[in-house]
Structure formats: C-alpha cells, structure tokens
Amino acid sequence: SQTIHQWPATLVQPVGSPLSLECTVEGTSNPNLYWYRQAAGRGLQLLFYSVGIGQISSEVPQNLSASRPQDRQFILSSKKLLLSDSGFYLCAWSPDSYGYTFGSGTRLTVV
Amino acid sequence: DAKTTQPNSMESNEEEPVHLPCNHSTISGTDYIHWYRQLPSQGPEYVIHGLTSNVNNRMASLAIAEDRKSSTLILHRATLRDAAVYYCILRRYGGATNKLIFGTGTLLAVQP
Numbered sequence: 001s002q003t004i005h006q007w008p009a010t011l012v013q014p015v016g017s018p019l020s021l022e023c024t025v026e027g028t029s030n031p032n033l034y035w036y037r038q039a040a041g042r043g044l045q046l047l048f049y050s051v052g053i054g055q056i057s058s059e060v061p062q063n064l065s066a067s068r069p070q071d072r073q074f075i076l077s078s079k080k081l082l083l084s085d086s087g088f089y090l091c092a093w094s095p096d097s098y099g100y101t102f103g104s105g106t107r108l109t110v111v
Numbered sequence: 112d113a114k115t116t117q118p119n120s121m122e123s124n125e126e127e128p129v130h131l132p133c134n135h136s137t138i139s140g141t142d143y144i145h146w147y148r149q150l151p152s153q154g155p156e157y158v159i160h161g162l163t164s165n166v167n168n169r170m171a172s173l174a175i176a177e178d179r180k181s182s183t184l185i186l187h188r189a190t191l192r193d194a195a196v197y198y199c200i201l202r203r204y205g206g207a208t209n210k211l212i213f214g215t216g217t218l219l220a221v222q223p
Contacts, residue, residue, distance in 0.1 A: 034210075044155065044213040059210075090154045092211075100147070100211055102154030 002027035006091045006103030013110055019064075019078040021106050023091030026072065031093040033074040034100070035066055038088040050074060086110045115199045120218040123189045131184040131217055133199030138179050143202045145211070146173065146184045148195040155198065155213070158184065194221045 003026045013019060025031050035047040046059045048066035056066050063082050067075045074091060091103040116134040123129040135144065143162050147155040159166055159173045161182070166173040172185040186193055198216040 036213075043215045044149075046210060046212060049210060088152075092154070099145075099157040099160070100155070101157070105152075105154050107152075 002093075002095070002101065004091060004093055004101055004103045006106060008106055009104065010107045011109070013081050013108065015083060015110055016080050019076070019081050019085070019108070021076040021089055021091075021108075023074040023076075023103055024072055025074075025093045028093070028095055029071060031072065031095055033068065034092040034094070035074065035076050036090040036092065036102075038090065040087065044090065048076070081110045083110050115201060115214055117197075117199050117214065117217045119215065120220065122220045122222060123186075123193075125191060125221055125223050126188050129186040129189045129193070129219065129221075131186075131197050131199075131219065132181065133183070134181045135199070135201055136180045138201055139203070141203050144173065144175060144179075144182050145200045145202050146171070147198045147200065147211075147213075148193075149198070149216070150192075150195045158197070160202075189219075189221045191221050191223060194219055 006023045032051055034049045036044045037047050038044045048056055048058055050056050050068045053068055053071055063085060064076060064078050086109050089106045089108055092100045094100045143160050145160040146158040148158050149155045159168055159171050161173045161175055165175060174183045196216040196218050198213050200211055202211060
C-alpha cells in the first residue's frame with residue numbers, strides 16, 4: 001500500500017535560519033507531489049507542485065523553494081526564514097485524477 | 112479554477128444526519144466535485160467525489176444537483192469524530208497537475 005512520510009512533525013526556528021522539510025512517498029512511482037501551507041486560522045494554500053523529477057511549479061512567489069531530487073522525494077526549503085513563514089506545512093501526493101493523500105504535516109514556528 | 116461557496120460553519124447533534132451544502136454555479140463539464148475534511152491539527156482527508164450521479168461510500172454520500180451547480184455532502188449519522196472543516200473543491204479532469212485549490216470550507220461542530 002502507498003504511504004506518505006513527512007518530517008519533522010514540529011519545528012521551531014529562528015528568523016534568518018535555513019529550512020529543509022522532507023516528504024517521501026512509498027509504494028508508488030511517478031506520483032504528482034504537492035506542498036501546501038496553512039497559516040494559523042486560515043485555509044490551505046498551494047505552494048508548489050511537481051509532476052516529475054526536477055520539475056517544479058510555483059504557485060505563489062515567496063521566500064520558499066522546492067526540489068524533487070528523486071521520484072518519490074519532495075523537499076521544501078528556505079535560505080532565510082521570515083516570521084511570516086510560520087504555519088502548518090503539508091505534503092500531498094496524487095496517483096491519478098482523483099484522490100489526494102496528505103502527510104501528517106510539519107508545524108513550523110519561526111521566532 | 113471554478114469557485115465553490117460553502118457556509119462558514121454548521122452545527123449538528125450526535126447521531127443525527129448532517130447535510131453540508133456547496134454551490135458551484137460556474138462548474139464546467141469536466142469538473143469533478145471533491146470533498147475533503149480536515150480534523151484539528153491533521154492534514155486533509157479525502158471523503159468522496161463525483162461527476163454527475165449521486166455517490167455513496169463508507170464515509171458519506173454525495174448528492175449532486177441535476178444542473179451540477181450545487182451539491183450536498185451527507186453524513187448519515189454524525190459522531191463527535193466528524194467535527195472538522197469540510198472542503199468542497201472542483202477538480203478539472205485531464206489536467207496534468209490535478210491541482211486541488213482549497214477554499215475556506217465549512218466548520219462542522221457536533222454536539223453530544
């Protein structure tokens with residue numbers, strides 16, 4: 001069966017520090033992968049999506065970047081975090097035209 | 112992407128049915144209607160989806176209007192564990208990315 005792993009679960013980082021969040025999918029190949037962010041009390045915002053290795057599309061210009069170095073690995077990064085980067089970050093994958101499966105999320109607090 | 116409109120919040124009593132409405136008047140012929148829910152501090156969870164016909168699964172039922180401009184998610188017997196934000200989303204078939212664009216959803220409170 002397919003599973004999605006996301007880590008860490010929680011993270012507290014100082015302003016100006018770098019960020020790396022990792023997401024991996026098991027049990028499937030060539031999935032569509034997505035990064036979402038949810039600010040406190042807000043809806044989910046699509047940040048990046050990828051349809052294949054090295055293929056990244058950005059939905060919103062911001063302080064973040066994404067990479068897909070392997071078929072089932074999706075990484076969200078920042079060189080210098082801002083306070084506004086705080087939020088709940090979710091990775092998701094989609095095998096087809098139908099359902100998404102989301103990871104358990106990373107709660108990032110920038111202090 | 113076509114827009115959906117949902118009430119901000121709804122309340123239900125435990126073990127009673129819940130009807131969560133969604134309006135999508137600008138839906139196109141290739142848009143599927145998806146429902147997800149998000150429990151507190153968790154990622155969204157797929158609930159159900161449909162195109163034209165009503166759909167049933169173990170979690171819920173989806174009733175789609177004949178003109179497809181509205182739909183209703185039906186939870187047949189609400190439990191306390193059904194308290195969540197419910198999102199109605201239109202997803203266009205055939206897109207290479209199959210992006211899900213979330214709105215603000217409906218916050219469902221279930222009273223014991």
